[in-house]
Amino acid sequence: MTIEVPHVPIDPTSAANLANRGLRFDVVAAEPEAVEAFQYAVARGFLDSRESADEKQLRYDRSLERRNSAVRDESNADPLIPIATISSWISDLTVPGGRSIPAWSITSVSVAPTHRRRGIARDLLGAELRTAASLGVPVAILTVSEATIYGRFGFAPSAMSADWTIDTTRAKWTGPTPGGRVHLVSSEAVRDGSGRDIVEAARLLTPGQVEYDGHLFERQFGLPGKPEFDAYRVARYDDEAGVPQGFVIYKNVRLSDTWTVEVQNLVAATDDAYSALWRYLFELDLVRKVTANLRPIVEPFQWQIQDARGARKTGERDHLWTRILDVKAALEARSFGAAGTFVLDITDDLGFAEGSWLLDAGTGTVQKVDAVPVGAHHLAMSANELAAIYLGGTSITTLVRAGRIRELSDGAAAAADASFRSPVTPWLSIWF
Ligand SMILES: CC(C)(COP(=O)(O)OP(=O)(O)OC[C@H]1O[C@@H](n2cnc3c(N)ncnc32)[C@H](O)[C@@H]1OP(=O)(O)O)[C@@H](O)C(=O)NCCC(=O)NCCS
Incomplete structure (x- = not known):
């Protein structure tokens, strides 16, 4: 599906509803000043601090791939800063059977505290859903800050996520030992090398995964200027033919005299890559604990360790919300x-x-x-x-x-x- 999403015009129904309340609803022009005001409003809406110049640039680059829509109130003290924001783009969503479907992906939904609970978000969401449907996009998706907001617009959780804590002194690997090799590599080697291909191959194995690239891919490795950028380590699994099939991004955290490994993301395009990378993490010297958030609620590694109680699910919640159009x-x-x-x-x-x-x-x-x-x-x-x-x-x-x-x-x-x-x-x- 080739649709120039950033240029799709604003939904006339919501624009008229908001105009009746003295508010202006537009697609944000791809000009630095307008995009910066939009990003400022998003950061403010999500209680984020002001950003560094590097972050601003990254966000600016990302925002050009998306359709950013904003509501402005001309009577505000600073009328150039939007009082409400929303962004969307189309990405492929994996569905059962290993196929993909175009999904209208929504993010940056925010309404300024001064304008909340007047029905503005309702107009933003209605606009996105009508626009997606008019373009023939069959589903809409989002990840949410609160589970109480989107049900009223026909969304429901379709994929859950879990946080895991593994006591590696108890777990003890009993799973397979794949024939390929784990290599310690630089972040750049995966970020600028095989990483994108691995992500793309892996996402087709699991319903609920989406195609992602650009800022969403690069930020996995930490953003320049953020502490994670220096802290993250990367290990890559290459199969017996030397083809990269998986990678893990993690950091080591010292807690008194023991170390914990925090997994940022582990991506595996094959079962061998999955086994080899988890085994690598579970057998690290000096490390007593591995934590991994935003993981599936069912992990094969539960069946690959000697003491199943060594791996605990410490949290489970809704993650991907879907709306059938x-x-x-x-x-x-x-x-x-x-x-x-x-x-x-x-x-x-x-x-x-x-x-x-x-x-x-x-x-x-x-x-x-x-x-x-x-x-x-x-x-x-x-x-x-x-x-x-x-x-x-x-x-x-x-x-x-x-x-x-x-x-x-x-x-x-x-x-x-x-x-x-x-x-x-x-x-x-x-x-x-
Ligand atoms: C969530 C947010 C966008 C809602 O904006 P809003 O303009 O106040 O929402 P609306 O007035 O259009 O509300 C529409 C409906 O949703 C309900 N609602 C809005 N925010 C809600 C919340 N946080 N929790 C529960 N219900 C909420 C309203 O009560 C209203 O219900 P009704 O139609 O049954 O009367 C706004 O509060 C916000 O910016 N929050 C901080 C950023 C954030 O969390 N964004 C969501 C990211 S996924």
Whole structure:
């Protein structure tokens, strides 16, 4: 899909709503002064401190790849600084079956404290969703600061994340010893060398991962001027043929007389790379503890250590939030684990996903219907539950038990679970 997202015009409905309240809603021009005012408003909205010149430059470069929209209040003391901000771009989202779907990616949602709770964010989100749908983008995605904001716009968590703490004195590696080699390399060797290819290969293995590059990729290695830039170490796994297949970025933290390794990101394009890199971390001398945040809620390493209680999940929460805009395109893009026909009655306050949809999971086709064909399983839910089950990480039976999905024919939930469930637990490894 080739759409020049930064130049897509502003949504007229939200622009008119905001104009009625004396506010101006525009796409931010790609000019240094306007972009800097936009970035200043974003940083202020997220309670960040002022940035260094290096950071400003990086953010400026990044912002040119995105569509930045801003609301300004001409009656404000400083009318050039937006009172509300939002950014978007299209990235490929991996869905079950190793395929990708274009996803309208949203970030930098902020409204100034002086203008909160007047419905401005509602107009920002409505504008993004209508714009994405009008361009034929089938889903929207975001990572969120609070879990209470986006449900009302039809989003739901579709991939969870976990924080792990591994006591390496207990864990003891019992998993495979791959035949390739782990090399200690410079950050630059991976950042400017094989890193992007590894990220791209790895993301297709897991539903919920997104294609990422530019600032989102480079900041993994620490940004110049930030303490992480000097602290991070990088190890790379090359397979037996010498091809780089994975890397880990980590830092060593000293706590009295012991050391902890904090994993910033571990990316593996093969199972061998995964095993070799975790083994490397678990067997580091002087180190007693390895911590890793923003990891999947299910890790193969749980089955690769002698004492399973040596690896503890210390946190688990929603991470990737998804919104289905085009039911047919979204469902037809993914694969299903078992055949079966399903009618999904979807309600949607914003209209995008509304209707009864017949899914033939055997052929992977979807059509809108007026009646339930004989033999089809029948379920009813809102756009939120459809988003929650989309990547195959949320049990439909659980949502029926929670009263969130209605099972309108016997056995529909169990049959749908068999079809929708992803064998690989959905996971997104970055914030955006
Ligand atoms: C979150 C934020 C963008 C909301 O902006 P806003 O203009 O005040 O939101 P709106 O007035 O449009 O609110 C729309 C609805 O969301 C609700 N809402 C807004 N912020 C909320 C929050 N933080 N928690 C729970 N509900 C919230 C409002 O009560 C309103 O509900 P209703 O429609 O049922 O009446 C703003 O508070 C903000 O900038 N927060 C700090 C930055 C941040 O966390 N951004 C989100 C990044 S993912």
